[in-house]
Amino acid sequence: MLAEVRTWLDQRTSRAEDWDIGTLLRAKRGQRVSVVLPARNESATVGAIVAAIRTALREAVPLVDEIIVIDSRSTDDTARVAAEAGAAVFHQDQVRADLPLGSGKGEALWKSLFVATGDIIVFVDADLIGFSPSYVTGLLGPLLTDPAVAYVKACYDRPLTGSEGPALDGGRVTELVARPLLNQYWPRLAGFVQPLSGEYAGRGDVLRQVPFMSHYGVELALLIDLLEQVGLDALAQVDLGLREHTHQSTADLGVMAAQIQHTARIRLARSGRLAGDGAASTELVQYTRGATGRYRPLPRDTAISERPPAASLQPQLV
Ligand SMILES: O=c1ccn([C@@H]2O[C@H](COP(=O)(O)OP(=O)(O)O)[C@@H](O)[C@H]2O)c(=O)[nH]1
Numbered sequence: 347m348l349a350e351v352r353t354w355l356d357q358r359t360s361r362a363e364d365w366d367i368g369t370l371l372r373a374k375r376g377q378r379v380s381v382v383l384p385a386r387n388e389s390a391t392v393g394a395i396v397a398a399i400r401t402a403l404r405e406a407v408p409l410v411d412e413i414i415v416i417d418s419r420s421t422d423d424t425a426r427v428a429a430e431a432g433a434a435v436f437h438q439d440q441v442r443a444d445l446p447l448g449s450g451k452g453e454a455l456w457k458s459l460f461v462a463t464g465d466i467i468v469f470v471d472a473d474l475i476g477f478s479p480s481y482v483t484g485l486l487g488p489l490l491t492d493p494a495v496a497y498v499k500a501c502y503d504r505p506l507t508g509s510e511g512p513a514l515d516g517g518r519v520t521e522l523v524a525r526p527l528l529n530q531y532w533p534r535l536a537g538f539v540q541p542l543s544g545e546y547a548g549r550g551d552v553l554r555q556v557p558f559m560s561h562y563g564v565e566l567a568l569l570i571d572l573l574e575q576v577g578l579d580a581l582a583q584v585d586l587g588l589r590e591h592t593h594q595s596t597a598d599l600g601v602m603a604a605q606i607q608h609t610a611r612i613r614l615a616r617s618g619r620l621a622g623d624g625a626a627s628t629e630l631v632q633y634t635r636g637a638t639g640r641y642r643p644l645p646r647d648t649a650i651s652e653r654p655p656a657a658s659l660q661p662q663l664v
């Protein structure tokens with residue numbers, strides 16, 4: 347591990363319990379806080395998360411100023427459940443509808459930048475099981491108390507829900523793809539325990555200065571781009587203890603893994619570290635047994651795209 351990363355790990359890692367509500371309220375000093383949940387078909391979990399944030403951090407104390415759910419083309423009643431729990435709900439395709447359509451989680455998060463009014467924006471996945479408001483207070487701690495910090499990632503133990511025993515085998519794409527890639531090509535980011543964590547927070551004006559990769563490339567691209575934009579010492583991480591969420595199938599994580607590999611390839615090409623044009627196929631052929639019992643190819647599309655920094659866009663003509 348680089349000496350710089352060792353120092354960073356010691357100086358820029360805190361724990362959720364280090365940040366009490368009183369300290370945060372005193373440090374807030376008029377800064378607005380938005381919590382954003384990207385949600386695609388999360389009606390089973392989004393309501394409890396929104397309600398927990400609303401009651402503990404908006405009604406009990408004036409820490410969170412707005413709770414936004416970006417409905418990411420859900421086909422269930424995510425939007426209704428989120429609204430009933432107290433969130434302001436926006437459909438990702440209806441925000442900046444003047445622009446060509448984009449897709450995936452990264453699109454949902456980028457579109458939130460056009461509707462969130464917070465000086466600080468906290469992102470929380472909408473599929474969490476056993477969510478605690480301490481996830482939000484922990485992430486806000488470094489940002490509200492240290493102006494030198496611009497972006498904070500969560501870290502936690504990640505059990506593979508449903509597995510037997512205490513196997514902390516969650517974060518499969520993190521361990522098998524993202525962590526090796528970061529250590530190989532961006533070793534200054536090797537101190538992040540959970541580089542793909544879906545809970546993170548940043549200053550709105552900083553988040554609007556970097557591009558957003560679509561789909562599941564967004565977290566890796568944000569880390570790489572923010573390292574370049576603000577420097578390692580402006581990045582931090584907070585130990586939230588444990589995080590459980592609903593898991594995707596291994597096949598679907600294969601698509602996610604390919605999207606993350608494309609993200610790394612695109613960033614390596616941009617920095618001149620790839621020979622040639624760095625082109626690669628975006629088709630991923632997986633296999634399933636057909637009705638005849640023989641294997642049948644299942645081509646999957648893993649193409650990703652990139653949105654420019656939100657601040658670079660002309661305001662929408664009304
Ligand atoms: O096109 C998408 C895909 C995912 N998500 C949301 O992004 C978060 C993380 O996605 P997911 O749970 O699929 O990823 P995982 O946690 O399994 O890696 C969840 O709140 C999803 O509802 C989204 O808003 N749009």
Ligand SMILES: O=C(O)[C@@H](COP(=O)(O)O)O[C@H]1O[C@H](CO)[C@@H](O)[C@H](O)[C@H]1O
Nearest residue numbers: 516517518519520542543544562565593
């Ligand atoms: O970290 C991971 O390996 C993946 C999959 O987690 P699991 O193996 O289902 O626990 O989950 C994360 O990755 C996505 C891509 O960056 C994020 O969008 C998710 O929020 C995060 O849960």
